[in-house]
Amino acid sequence: MRLRTRLAIFCAKASSLLIRKLNKGDGVTFPGYVAHKLDPMILQSMAGMVRKKIVVVMGTNGKTTTNSLLYHVLEAGGGRVVTNRTGANMRNGIVAAFALATDWKGTLHADYACMEVDENESVHVLKELNPHCVVVTNISRDQLDRYGEVDVVRNKLKEAISSVPDALLILNSDDVISYSLSMECGNRVVSYGISERIFDESVSSAIRDSIFCRRCGSKLAYEFFHYGQLGIWHCPDCGLARPKPDYTATDIQYEDGVYSFSLDGKTVKTTARTAYNVYNTLSAYAALGVLGATRKFASVVERFDYGNNRESIFHINGARVQLHLAKNPVGFQQKIALVRKDADPKDIVIQINDGAQDGKDISWLWDVDFQHLADVNASAIMVGGTRRYDMLLRLKYEDIAGTVITDMRETIQKLAAEGTGNIYVIVNYTGLYRVRNMLTELQKGE
Numbered sequence: 001m002r003l004r005t006r007l008a009i010f011c012a013k014a015s016s017l018l019i020r021k022l023n024k025g026d027g028v029t030f031p032g033y034v035a036h037k038l039d040p041m042i043l044q045s046m047a048g049m050v051r052k053k054i055v056v057v058m059g060t061n062g063k064t065t066t067n068s069l070l071y072h073v074l075e076a077g078g079g080r081v082v083t084n085r086t087g088a089n090m091r092n093g094i095v096a097a098f099a100l101a102t103d104w105k106g107t108l109h110a111d112y113a114c115m116e117v118d119e120n121e122s123v124h125v126l127k128e129l130n131p132h133c134v135v136v137t138n139i140s141r142d143q144l145d146r147y148g149e150v151d152v153v154r155n156k157l158k159e160a161i162s163s164v165p166d167a168l169l170i171l172n173s174d175d176v177i178s179y180s181l182s183m184e185c186g187n188r189v190v191s192y193g194i195s196e197r198i199f200d201e202s203v204s205s206a207i208r209d210s211i212f213c214r215r216c217g218s219k220l221a222y223e224f225f226h227y228g229q230l231g232i233w234h235c236p237d238c239g240l241a242r243p244k245p246d247y248t249a250t251d252i253q254y255e256d257g258v259y260s261f262s263l264d265g266k267t268v269k270t271t272a273r274t275a276y277n278v279y280n281t282l283s284a285y286a287a288l289g290v291l292g293a294t295r296k297f298a299s300v301v302e303r304f305d306y307g308n309n310r311e312s313i314f315h316i317n318g319a320r321v322q323l324h325l326a327k328n329p330v331g332f333q334q335k336i337a338l339v340r341k342d343a344d345p346k347d348i349v350i351q352i353n354d355g356a357q358d359g360k361d362i363s364w365l366w367d368v369d370f371q372h373l374a375d376v377n378a379s380a381i382m383v384g385g386t387r388r389y390d391m392l393l394r395l396k397y398e399d400i401a402g403t404v405i406t407d408m409r410e411t412i413q414k415l416a417a418e419g420t421g422n423i424y425v426i427v428n429y430t431g432l433y434r435v436r437n438m439l440t441e442l443q444k445g446e
Contacts, residue, residue, distance in 0.1 A: 001045065001106055001107075002039075002045070004038065004039045005039050005041070005042055005045045005046075005106065006105075006106040007038060007039070008034070008035040008036075008038035008039035008042050008099070009035060009042075009099045009102055009106040010104070010106065011031075011034050011035065011038060012031035012032065012034050012035035012095075012096060012099035012100065013031065013099065013100060013102075013104065015027070015030060015031045015034050016028070016030075016031040016096070016100055019031075026086060028084075028086050028088050028093060028096050028097070028100070029088050029090075029092050029093050029096060030092070030096075031095075031096045031099060031100060032088075032091065032092035032093055032094065032095035032096030032097075032099065033092045033095075035095050035096065035099045036091065036092065036095050042095060042098075042099070043091070043094065043095055043098070043125070043128040043129065044128050044130075046095070046098035046099065046102075046108055047098070047113065047128065047129045047130060049107070049108040049110065050082070050108070050110050050111070050112065050113045051110065051111050052079070052111045052112055053111075053112050053113075053132040053133070053291055054112070054113040054114075054115070054129055054130070054131040054132055055070055055112070055113070055114045055115070055131060055132065055133050055134075055135065055287055055291070056115050056116075056117050056122075056126060056129060056131040056133075056134045056135070056167075057070070057114070057115070057116050057117070057134075057135045057137065057283075057287075058116075058117050058118075058119055058122055058134065058135070058136050058137070058157060058160075059119075059135075059136050059137030059138050059139060059172075059178070060119070060137070060138055060139055060140045060141075060153070060328065060330070061137060061138055061140065061276060061328070061330055061331055062137040062138065062276060062277075062279065062280040062283065063087075063089065063116045063117075063137060064087045064116055064310075065277060065280040065306055066116075066135060066137055066280045066283050066284045066287075067083060067084075067114050067115070067116040068083075068085065068304075069280065069281065069284035069300070069301070069304060070083075070114040070284050070287055070288065071083040071085065071114045072300050072304060073284070073288055073293065073294070073296050073297050073300045073301075074111075074112050074114065074288075074291075074293055076296035076299070076300050077293050077295055077296045079111040079112050079293070080109055080110050080111045080112070081110060081111065081112045081113070081114060082097060082098060082101040082108065082110040082112075082113045082114075083097060083113065083114040083115065083116075084096075084097035084115055084116055085097075087116060089115075089116040089117055089118040089121070090118050090121050091121055091124065091125055094115055094117065094121075094125060094129075097115070098113070112291075113129075115129060115131075117129075119153050119156055119157060120156065122156060122157060122160035122161075123156055123159050123160045123163070125160075126160040126161070126163055126164050126167075127160075127163040127164060129164075130164055130166075130167075131164060131167050132167060132168065133167055133168040133169070133170055133287060133290055133291075134161055134164070134167050134168070134169055134170065134187075135170040135283055135284075135286070135287050136157065136169070136170070136171050136172065136178045136181065137172060137178075137279070137280065137283055138172055138175045138177075138178055138228075138230065138279070138330075139153055139154050139157070139175065139177040139178050139209070140177075140209045140228055140229075140328065140329070140330050141209055141328055141329060141364060141367070150177055150209045150210060154177055154178075154180070154181070157181060158181055158184055158185060161181060161185045161187060162184075162185050162186070164187075165185075165186050165187060166187075167187055168187065168188050168189075168190060168290060169181065169182065169185060169187040169188065169189045169190070170189075170190050170191075170192065170283065170286050170287055170290065171189055171190075171191050171192075172191070172192060172193060172230070172279065172283065173191035173192065173193040173242050173243050173244075173245045174193040174194060174226060174230040174231055174232070174233075174242060174245075175228075175229060175230050176210060176211075176213075176214060176220060176229060176233050176242070177209065177210050177214075177229065179191065179242070179243075180214035183214065183215065190246050190247070190286060190289075190290055191243055191245045191246050191247070191286075192245050192246065192247040192248065192282050192283055192285070192286040193242070193245035193247075193248055193282075194226060194245075194248060194249055194252070194278065194279070194282070195232065195244075195245070195248055195250075196250060196252065197224045197226075198226070198252045198275075198278075199226050199227055199275050199337075208225075208228060208229040209228060209229050210229050211229055211233075213235035213237065213238060213240055214240070215235065215238050215240045216235060216237055216238040216240070218235055218236065218237040218238065220233045220234065220235055221233070221234055221235070221236050226275070227275065227276070227330065227333060227334070228329075228330045228333075230279075246286065247263075247282060247285055247286040247289055248282070249261040249262065249263055249278060249281075249282050250262045251267075252278060254341070257273055257341070258270060258271055258272060258273055259272045259273075259275075259277070259278050261278060263282075263285055263297075266298065268281070268297070268298050268301055268302075269298075269301075269302050270301050270302065270304070270306070271302075271303070271304060271305065271306055272306045273306070273311070273338060274306075274311075274334045274335070274337070274338050275334060275337065276330070276331075276334050277306050280306075281301060285297060310324070310325040310432065311323070311324050311325070312436060312439070314439045314440070314442070314443045315443060316412065316413075316416045316439070316442045316443055317413070317416040317417055318416070318421060319415065319416035319417075319419065319420075319421040319422070319423055320421065320422055320423065321412065321416070321423045321425060321439060322423065322424050322425065323425045323427070323432075323435060323436055323439060324338070324424065324425070324426050324427075325426075325427060325428070325429065325432050326426050326427070326428060327358065327428045327429050328364055329364050329367040329368050332365075332368045332426070333368055333369060335426050336368070336369070336370070336372050336373060336376075337372075339373070339376050339424055340372060340375075340376050342376075342422070343377060344377065344420070344422050345377050345378075345379055345420040345422060346376065346377060346378055346379065346420050346422040346423065346424055347378065347379055347380045347381075347382070347415045347419045347420050347422070347423045347424070348373070348376070348378050348380070348381045348382070348423075348424045348426070349382045349383075349384065349405070349408070349411060349412070349415070349423065349424070349425045349426070350381070350382070350383050350384070350385075350391055350426045350427075351383070351384045351385040351388075351408065351425070351426070351427040351428070351431045351435065352365070352383070352384075352385040352386075352387040352388065352390065352391045352427075352428055353385045353386045353387065353427075353428055353429075353430045353431050354386050354387050355386070355429070355430035356430075357429045357430050358428045358429045358430050362387050362390060365390060365391065365394045366394065368394075370394060370395060370398045370400065371398045371400075373395070373398070373400055374398065374399070374400050379419065379420050380403060380415070380419065381395065381400060381401065381402045381403070382402065382403045382404070382405045382411060383395070383402045383403070383404055383405065384404070384405040384406065384408055384411070385427070385428075385431060388404050388405070388406075389404070392404055408435060408438065409438050409442070412425070412438075412439065412442065413442065416442075425439075
């Protein structure tokens, strides 16, 4: 190892230790900035130390969950795994994940690396990581002012994947946008998908990011939709069609608030409560199948926490409070579907912010089928955040009454004391950690 690399790693570890000692954060991003500044080649050097395989996970939704599943299954199988477990998926976070996993001599003892990579960063990071396989979960709209429309994201992924032609590409065959990468990248492809109709209309939504053939431009025909543009598709003009997936989930059941399904003829029970986590689980299984590392899959999934701090349950003053992240149309539609599955009376609190991490453009709210909230047995629907009036207007267009709030803590305390005792709190990104910390404090106060 070069002296420069050793110095960069030492400074990264030292800065992380100082940040945590001063209680200034988790110390999982800035150390990567320090290390990369001192050694611009550090990522290639660190990736080269991984003894077996490197897996990269990309896509609009599900990156963190899929990547975490990969990490836990590989680790349960006896592998030593380095990962960016906090979801810090920009270059600095990825560099930090590698650097902080080394010993103080700068040596990385890892059999595998599982890295979640931001779509915008992928063009620069993939060729430095030189992964053995790349998982793409899906491509849909997310933070329009940062990512742009789906074709912009897709083209960035195409450029990134084309820079690592030896990497195996693992694609969602049900997502025509993602799967179209197989036609333009020269990589070998493995696919996964769901062939049976399992999701209801509140999940499916009428909003699609693309329903046109990526080969000839004609409108696609669908046997049915799962949600968004995901489904069983074919082009009636040129014959392009959704391929039979190499990996699939069958006999999908939703019972007692969680999903179970069969993989390769074996029943897998999960703690997943939302439909998209069936896809996340399947995508992880496909990657592990490629690696020959599925042995511990079922036992890990059965106890795996799909929340990733983005879905949490609290108990405050006798009330059950669920916190959920929803940051784009597909994600919000899934949360509405989850609320609909609960027939009990409930209170709903929605917080919409427009911070830099949320995206200033919140026009995506008009792409969510909020009319489904009209029949969820809600005693009250309250809206807060910096764009609370935009959210209120969106509900008004569906003839749904909403109440504006400005103090989340006070609202939760009042609902816990006087409401239904069943509270759903749905927030976008910048509200997540602050609200979660507040709910944690209220729960501890019990």
